[in-house]
Amino acid sequence: MKSLSRKNLSISESMTLAISAKANQMKAEGADIISFGAGEPDFNTPEYIRTAAIKQIEKGGNGYTAASGLPDLKRAIASKLKRDNGLTYANNQIVVSSGAKHSLFNALQAICNPGDEVIIPSPYWVSYYELVKLADAEPVLVEGDAKVSFKVTPSQLEAAITPATKALMLNSPNNPTGTVYTESELKAIADLAIKHDLYIISDEIYEKLIYGETHVSIAKFAYDHTILVNGLSKAYAMTGWRIGYTASSVEIAKIMSNIQSHATSNPNTIAQYASIEALDGDQSPIEEMRLAFDERRKYMVERVRNIDKISCVEPKGAFYVMVDISHYLGLEIEGKKVESSIDFASLLLEKAMVSVIPGIAFGVDAYIRLSYATSMENIKEGLNRIEAFCNKY
Numbered sequence: 068m069k070s071l072s073r074k075n076l077s078i079s080e081s082m083t084l085a086i087s088a089k090a091n092q093m094k095a096e097g098a099d100i101i102s103f104g105a106g107e108p109d110f111n112t113p114e115y116i117r118t119a120a121i122k123q124i125e126k127g128g129n130g131y132t133a134a135s136g137l138p139d140l141k142r143a144i145a146s147k148l149k150r151d152n153g154l155t156y157a158n159n160q161i162v163v164s165s166g167a168k169h170s171l172f173n174a175l176q177a178i179c180n181p182g183d184e185v186i187i188p189s190p191y192w193v194s195y196y197e198l199v200k201l202a203d204a205e206p207v208l209v210e211g212d213a214k215v216s217f218k219v220t221p222s223q224l225e226a227a228i229t230p231a232t233k234a235l236m237l238n239s240p241n242n243p244t245g246t247v248y249t250e251s252e253l254k255a256i257a258d259l260a261i262k263h264d265l266y267i268i269s270d271e272i273y274e275k276l277i278y279g280e281t282h283v284s285i286a287k288f289a290y291d292h293t294i295l296v297n298g299l300s301k302a303y304a305m306t307g308w309r310i311g312y313t314a315s316s317v318e319i320a321k322i323m324s325n326i327q328s329h330a331t332s333n334p335n336t337i338a339q340y341a342s343i344e345a346l347d348g349d350q351s352p353i354e355e356m357r358l359a360f361d362e363r364r365k366y367m368v369e370r371v372r373n374i375d376k377i378s379c380v381e382p383k384g385a386f387y388v389m390v391d392i393s394h395y396l397g398l399e400i401e402g403k404k405v406e407s408s409i410d411f412a413s414l415l416l417e418k419a420m421v422s423v424i425p426g427i428a429f430g431v432d433a434y435i436r437l438s439y440a441t442s443m444e445n446i447k448e449g450l451n452r453i454e455a456f457c458n459k460y
Contacts, residue, residue: 074200074201074203075201077200078197078200078201079197081193081194081428086104086412086416086422086423086424086425087102087104087422089413089416089422090102090104090416090422093416093420098420099420100416100420100421100422101420101421101422101445101448101449101452102421102422102441102445102449103421103422103423103424103436103437103438103439103441103446103449104422104423104424104436104438105438105440105441106242106438106440107300107301107304107306107440108301108304108306108356108360108386108440109440109441109442110304110356110359111304112303112304112305112308112341113303113304113345113349113352113353114352115344115348115349115352116303116305116341116342116344116345116348117341119340119341119343119344119348120337120338120340120341123337123340123341124337129336129337129340130336131332131333131336132333132336132339133333134324134327134328134332134333135161135162135163135320135323135324135327135328135333136161136162136163136164136312136333136334136339137163137336137339137340137343138158139343140163140339140340140342140343140346141158141161141163142158143342143343143346143347144156144161144163144312144314144346145157145158145161145314146346146347147346148295148314151274152283152284152286152287153287154284154286154287154290154295154314156314157317159317159320159321160314160315160316160317160320161312161313161314161320162312162313162315162320162323162324162327163310163311163312163333163334163339163342164310164311164312164313164323164327164331164334165309165310165311165331165334165335166298166300166309166310166311166334167270167272167296167297167298167300167311167312168194168198168311169309169311169327169331169334170296170298170311170312170313171194171195171198171268171270171296172198172201172202173313173323173326173327174268174294174296174313174315174319174323175198175199175201175202175204175234175268176201176202176322176323176326177294177319177322177323177326178202178233178234178266178294178319179199179202179203179204179233179234180203180204180233181203181204182203182204182205182231183202183203183204183205183231183232183233183234184204184205184206184207184229184231184232184233185199185202185204185205185206185207185232185233185234185235185236185268186207186208186209186224186227186228186232186234186235186236187199187206187207187208187209187236188208188209188211188217188218188219188224188236188237188238189208189209189210189211189429189430189431190211190217190241190243190244190389190426190429190430190431190434191208191236191238191429191430192238192241192242192243192270192429193428193429195236195238196208196430199236204233205231207227207232208430209223209224209227210223210430211244211246213380213389213391216244216246216380216383217241217244217246217380217389218246218248218252221255221256221258221259224256224259225259225263228263228265232263232265233265233266234265234266234267234268235256235260235265235266235267235268236268236270237256237267237268237269237270237285238269238270239253239269239271239282239285239384240273240274240276240277240282240382240383240384240385241273241384241385242272242273242385242387243385243387243389243424243426243429243436244380244382244387244389245364245380245381245382245383245384245385245386245387245388245389246382246383246384247277247280247282247383247384248283248285249280249283250281250283253283253285253287253288254288256285257285257288257289257292258288258289260289260292261289261292264292265292266292266293266294267285267286267289267292267293267294268293268294268296269284269285269286269293269294269295269296270296271284271295271296271297272296272297272298272300272301272311273301273302273384273385273386274297274302275301275302275353275357276301276302276357276360276384276385276386277357277383277384278357278360278361278364278382278383278384279383280383280384282384286314291316293315294313294314294315294319295313295314295315296311296312296313297311297312297314298310298311298312299311299342299345299346301385301386302353302356303345303353304356305338305341305342305345308335308338308341308342309334309335309338310334310335310338310339310342360386360439360440362443363386363439363443363446364382364386364388364439366439366443366446366447367388367437367439367446367450368381368382368388370450370454371388371390371437371450374450374453374454374457375457375458376394376395376457377390377391377392377394377453377457378390378391379391386438386439386440387436387437387438387439388436388437388439389426389429389431389434389435389436390423390434390435390436390437391433391434392408392411392426392433392434392435393433395411395460396411396432396433398460400414400418400460401418407425407427407432408425408426408427408431408432408433408434408435409425409427411425411435412424412425412435415435415453415456418456419452419453419455419456420452421449421452421453421456423435423436423437424436424438437449
């Protein structure tokens with residue numbers, strides 16, 4: 068047999084999916100598992116969005132759209148970007164894709180050549196590293212410090228820049244840390260990108276889930292250098308609807324549209340119509356969900372900080388808490404040595420029936436990620452189990 072693709076053989080399985088699969092298998096076998104792994108809201112999609120989708124299905128005319136999305140959805144996205152972010156984009160600068168992950172893939176494919184380097188602040192969302200590799204580029208990690216909420220500084224970024232550097236990935240609010248960059252911090256990073264003529268791929272998917280801070284898009288300071296990535300999944304509880312989008316220069320948008328026309332064609336037509344309603348319609352359900360997440364966030368942070376031997380940095384956005392488990396690394400628990408966050412997560416699943424995501428999936432092995440995108444009842448019970456585990460060991 069002929070050999071398979073060397074590039075794609077090097078792509079790793081998502082660790083978040085692997086742990087979740089193990090937990091789901093145990094649950095299917097009857098185990099009472101509390102899961103903190105979810106990367107999606109536990110709320111149903113707001114009724115007005117669901118109703119719009121049903122009406123469109125009944126109306127008909129739901130065949131293919133333009134590969135880069137419905138013109139009216141692009142208009143709604145442009146209106147949102149103007150209203151919420153003070154940014155002006157025309158329809159031909161917007162590409163609608165099958166989720167923000169698809170948009171990130173398109174963006175990297177559009178700008179990268181073999182040998183290019185892409186700087187990724189760490190901790191980072193699990194797929195960034197592999198998406199860069201899929202674009203034939205090299206990921207370059209810059210470590211954020213927990214003492215400053217895992218933020219990276221312009222001086223750190225500048226030290227990582229080489230003649231091969233093509234782009235910087237930025238995620239604010241951040242998954243997994245909940246870090247939110249301030250306006251002044253974003254301005255400094257934007258100035259650096261302009262100075263070195265770098266692209267910024269700005270992942271703003273958690274924009275609406277922010278607590279005590281204000282979201283600012285870095286495109287405000289580096290418009291021509293930024294590929295803004297966003298979507299409907301997190302804010303509107305529309306993860307399975309798979310609608311993401313980019314806003315960029317006309318030239319980059321054209322390349323992404325061409326790539327998408329051959330790879331997937333248009334994103335789901337019904338979901339596009341529903342997304343128009345989501346962006347143009349009543350925004351109060353989105354605020355209700357945000358307030359519920361905020362209540363859970365506060366509770367989880369307080370509980371974690373009161374558990375002996377673990378700690379956390381308070382997140383300012385998204386719906387995750389990164390928990391420091393460094394105390395346990397190197398210890399032996401019931402004959403098993405804890406050498407990594409994967410070992411700790413496996414023991415927690417086995418001994419406490421709690422599913423978490425190991426920090427190594429995000430580039431930091433002394434942490435686990437807890438999601439508070441689950442009910443308060445589950446959060447309380449899950450943290451009770453984690454506390455009992457920590458007290459026992």
